[in-house]
Every structure is written in C-alpha cells, then in structure tokens.
Amino acid sequence: MPKSIDIIRGEHRALASVLNALREIVDGVAAGRFQPDFQLLSAMMVYIADVPEIVHHPKEDDHLFARMKQRSPDAGVIIDRLEKEHVEGYALTRELEHALVPWQGLGQGAFAQFQDCATRYLDFNWRHLNTEEDELLPLARRDLKPDDWAEIDAAFAANFDPFAGPNREYAALFDRIVDLAPAPIGHGGSPRA
Amino acid sequence: MLLDVRKLEAGYGRSQVLFGPSFSVGKGEVVTLLGRNGMGKTTTVRCLAGLLRPSAGEIHFKGARIDSRAPHAIAHAGFGLVPEGRHIFPNLTVRENLVMAGIKRSDRREPWTLERVLEFFPRLAERLANGGNQLSGGEQQMLAIGRALMTNPDLLVLDEATEGLAPLIRQQIWNKLDALKQTGLAMIVIDKEIDALLRFADRHYIVEKGEIVWSGDSDALESDKQAQDAYLSV
Numbered sequence: 019m020p021k022s023i024d025i026i027r028g029e030h031r032a033l034a035s036v037l038n039a040l041r042e043i044v045d046g047v048a049a050g051r052f053q054p055d056f057q058l059l060s061a062m063m064v065y066i067a068d069v070p071e072i073v074h075h076p077k078e079d080d081h082l083f084a085r086m087k088q089r090s091p092d093a094g095v096i097i098d099r100l101e102k103e104h105v106e107g108y109a110l111t112r113e114l115e116h117a118l119v120p121w122q123g124l125g126q127g128a129f130a131q132f133q134d135c136a137t138r139y140l141d142f143n144w145r146h147l148n149t150e151e152d153e154l155l156p157l158a159r160r161d162l163k164p165d166d167w168a169e170i171d172a173a174f175a176a177n178f179d180p181f182a183g184p185n186r187e188y189a190a191l192f193d194r195i196v197d198l199a200p201a202p203i204g205h206g207g208s209p210r211a
Numbered sequence: 212m213l214l215d216v217r218k219l220e221a222g223y224g225r226s227q228v229l230f231g232p233s234f235s236v237g238k239g240e241v242v243t244l245l246g247r248n249g250m251g252k253t254t255t256v257r258c259l260a261g262l263l264r265p266s267a268g269e270i271h272f273k274g275a276r277i278d279s280r281a282p283h284a285i286a287h288a289g290f291g292l293v294p295e296g297r298h299i300f301p302n303l304t305v306r307e308n309l310v311m312a313g314i315k316r317s318d319r320r321e322p323w324t325l326e327r328v329l330e331f332f333p334r335l336a337e338r339l340a341n342g343g344n345q346l347s348g349g350e351q352q353m354l355a356i357g358r359a360l361m362t363n364p365d366l367l368v369l370d371e372a373t374e375g376l377a378p379l380i381r382q383q384i385w386n387k388l389d390a391l392k393q394t395g396l397a398m399i400v401i402d403k404e405i406d407a408l409l410r411f412a413d414r415h416y417i418v419e420k421g422e423i424v425w426s427g428d429s430d431a432l433e434s435d436k437q438a439q440d441a442y443l444s445v
C-alpha cells in the first residue's frame with residue numbers, strides 16, 4: 019500500500035471521528051441530553067474547517083488528483099466532481115461557522131438553524147469521503163505507477179506530519195476536543211478536582 | 212531482528228493453548244496479532260512478557276534469549292507491555308502509577324520522563340492527583356500506555372488497547388500510536404479494529420487455535436477476503 023493512501027485514509031478516519039462526534043452532540047442537544055458547550059463546538063469547528071482546508075485538500079488537489087489527471091482517464095469525471103466539492107465544502111463550512119454565532123448569541127431559538135445546517139454539512143461530507151474511499155482510491159491504486167507514488171509520497175512528507183499539522187497543533191486540538199466532549203462521546207469536560 | 216519467536220508452546224495447567232507459533236518483529240516495525248477471541252493472542256503476549264513460562268520454544272529479544280527471564284528483567288531489556296484489561300493500580304494516583312513504572316536508560320536521546328508522558332497525554336496532567344480508580348476507561352488506557360512508555364521500551368506491545376472505548380476516544384488512541392510509530396518505536400498491536408490496523412501496521416499474523424495460520428503485509432491481508440472470512444469475521 020502506498021504510504022500516501024495510508025495518510026489519506028488516516029486523515030479521513032480522524033476527520034470522520036470528529037464529524038461523527040458533532041452529529042452525536044447535535045442530536046444530544048436536540049434531545050435535551052446535553053447542554054450546548056460553545057467552547058467544544060468552536061474547537062470542533064476549527065478542526066473540521068482547518069484540517070480539510072489546510073492539511074488535507076492540498077494533498078488531494080495538488081498531488082493525488084493532479085497526478086491522476088495525467089494517468090487515469092477513467093477518474094476524470096470523479097475528480098471534477100471532487101474538486102467542485104472541495105470548493106462547495108469550503109462554502110458550507112463558512113455557513114456552519116456563521117450558524118454557530120446566532121445559536122451562541124440568541125440561545126435555543128437559533129439552534130434549529132444550526133442543526134439544519136449541520137445536517138446538510140455532515141451529509142455532504144459523508145458523501146464526499148465515501149466517494150473518495152470507494153471510487154477514487156481504488157482507481158488511484160489501479161492506475162498510478164510506483165514512480166507516481168514515490169513522488170506523491172515525497173510531496174506528502176514535505177507537506178506536514180499526517181493530520182498533526184504544522185507544529186502538531188491539530189493533534190493538540192484533537193486532544194482538546196476529546197477532553198471537552200461530554201461522556202460517553204469524550205472524556206466529559208473538565209476533570210473533577 | 213528485534214524480536215524472534217520460535218515454535219512457542221504454552222498453556223494453563225494441563226490445557227495447552229499455544230502450539231508452536233513462530234513470528235518476528237523488525238526494528239521500527241509495527242506487527243499485529245489477529246484472530247478471534249480465545250485463540251491465544253494474550254497467552255502469546257504473556258509468554259513474551261515473562262508472565263507465563265513457555266513449555267517449549269524460544270524467544271529472542273535484541274539478540275538475547277529471554278524466555279526464562281522474570282517479567283521485570285524483560286521490562287528492563289526494553290519490552291513494554293500495555294496489558295489487556297489495563298491493570299493500572301487503582302489505589303495509587305496517576306503520578307504514582309507513572310513514576311513507579313519508570314526505567315531510566317542512559318542510551319536514549321529523548322528518554323520518556325514523567326514530563327514527556329504528560330505532554331504526550333495532557334489529560335493525565337490534569338489527573339495527576341486522582342486515583343487510578345477515579346479514571347474513565349479512556350483515561351485508564353492512556354495511563355496504561357503512559358506506564359509502558361515510562362519504561363522506555365524498544366518494543367511496545369498493546370493488547371486490545373481500544374477495547375470498550377467510544378469511537379472518538381479510540382481515534383485519539385490511534386492518533387497517539389501514529390505519533391509513536393513516527394518516532395520509530397516498534398510495536399505489536401492486538402486489536403479488533405481491522406480497518407485501523409490495515410492502515411497502521413506493516414505486517415500481520417493471524418492466530419487460530421494457538422497457531423499462526425496466515426501472515427503477510429497489509430496489502431495481502433486487505434485483498435485476501437478468504438482469510439478474513441475464515442479467521443477474522445465474527
């Protein structure tokens with residue numbers, strides 16, 4: 019298995035775990051099981067915005083997709099769609115960030131708007147991740163040659179540490195999210211003194 | 212070769228559990244032991260750690276034979292175990308649990324110290340004065356890994372480290388193991404999350420009724436649906 023594919027899948031797994039946690043928290047708030055914790059929600063927003071935009075998409079757009087365009091004619095249609103989705107995803111992320119503010123400022127009355135936005139956001143991202151895992155990566159493995167992988171691997175290694183980001187700040191952010199997330203999703207807020 | 216296990220046999224009382232598995236772990240390599248419950252994975256690990264005396268076979272670690280050594284001597288040789296069920300000391304604090312596990316080594320460029328373990332697991336830093344019995348399952352698991360790191364191991368063995376943990380906390384453990392792998396630490400990982408292992412580990416051994424019935428790299432395992440169905444599906 020090329021190292022680059024392990025890295026892409028690893029980033030997908032980490033991102034998916036935070037997306038899942040967001041889903042559980044939104045559902046939990048809707049059901050009255052959790053109080054909204056805006057420190058947690060903000061940390062999650064930063065993670066799901068920055069990890070794709072700063073760490074993950076550049077690997078795909080600039081390296082994996084770029085190389086596949088040269089080598090894998092069958093992947094052309096999928097790549098066009100995935101690239102568009104990266105742009106669309108960027109807009110949806112801004113929308114979700116903007117929906118968080120009224121909820122925080124106005125309280126429960128504005129929750130429905132955030133919930134609605136989060137549902138669309140999560141559905142969109144699941145579809146995107148699944149397309150990459152189920153359709154794109156198999157084509158990449160079929161069509162890219164060892165030389166291609168060597169170059170992509172080198173580019174990824176020069177990019178950053180897998181999902182830790184520059185200076186490992188995303189690893190620390192992930193820890194913070196798990197710390198703040200209510201049990202049984204995460205460690206359940208500040209420890210008892 | 213860091214670890215070389217040859218034709219290991221062991222059991223409990225009269226019932227033999229291991230029927231001669233042989234496997235190896237290279238420097239910086241991550242290897243898994245896979246297989247359904249009760250197949251002998253934990254028993255294998257107990258032999259490696261000196262907690263169970265094999266009745267036959269050999270275990271070579273860093274070039275020396277260790278199969279008749281005591282657990283503390285094997286730990287001193289550089290074998291770090293995160294046991295199934297965690298086994299932290301419930302009545303000691305987090306700090307005491309970590310400090311008492313510590314083994315200093317002069318040959319380490321960046322040795323694991325209490326400070327470094329707490330930097331790696333910030334959650335434990337907030338819990339230092341808490342007793343082991345006051346920790347959640349995820350915190351206990353971090354403490355168990357922290358204890359093993361305090362021994363400054365050359366080989367870290369994790370027996371079901373993500374068992375019973377919520378998905379986000381499991382992912383946190385995988386993140387930590389990824390970071391450890393990047394430092395070049397060799398590992399044996401036993402876990403039910405095959406998807407995570409396919410990405411994370413270099414090579415795999417499948418244990419079935421105390422024998423190794425399949426071995427290969429992640430590509431080979433991923434494409435061998437027959438082996439997965441025969442030995443891993445539940």
Ligand SMILES: Nc1ncnc2c1ncn2[C@@H]1O[C@H](COP(=O)(O)OP(=O)(O)O)[C@@H](O)[C@H]1O
Pocket residue numbers: 223228246247248249250251252253254255
């Ligand atoms: N302490 C023990 N005493 C007796 N039998 C045991 C003991 N521990 C495990 N066994 C038996 O040994 C076999 C292998 O168990 P184990 O090594 O724990 O499997 P695994 O870790 O693969 O689930 C099982 O049949 C189990 O019942």
Ligand SMILES: [Fe+2]
Pocket residue numbers: 075078100104146150
């Ligand atoms: Fe993507």
Ligand SMILES: [Fe+2]
Pocket residue numbers: 030074078147150
């Ligand atoms: Fe992706």
Ligand SMILES: [Mg+2]
Pocket residue numbers: 252253254295370371
């Ligand atoms: Mg076991």
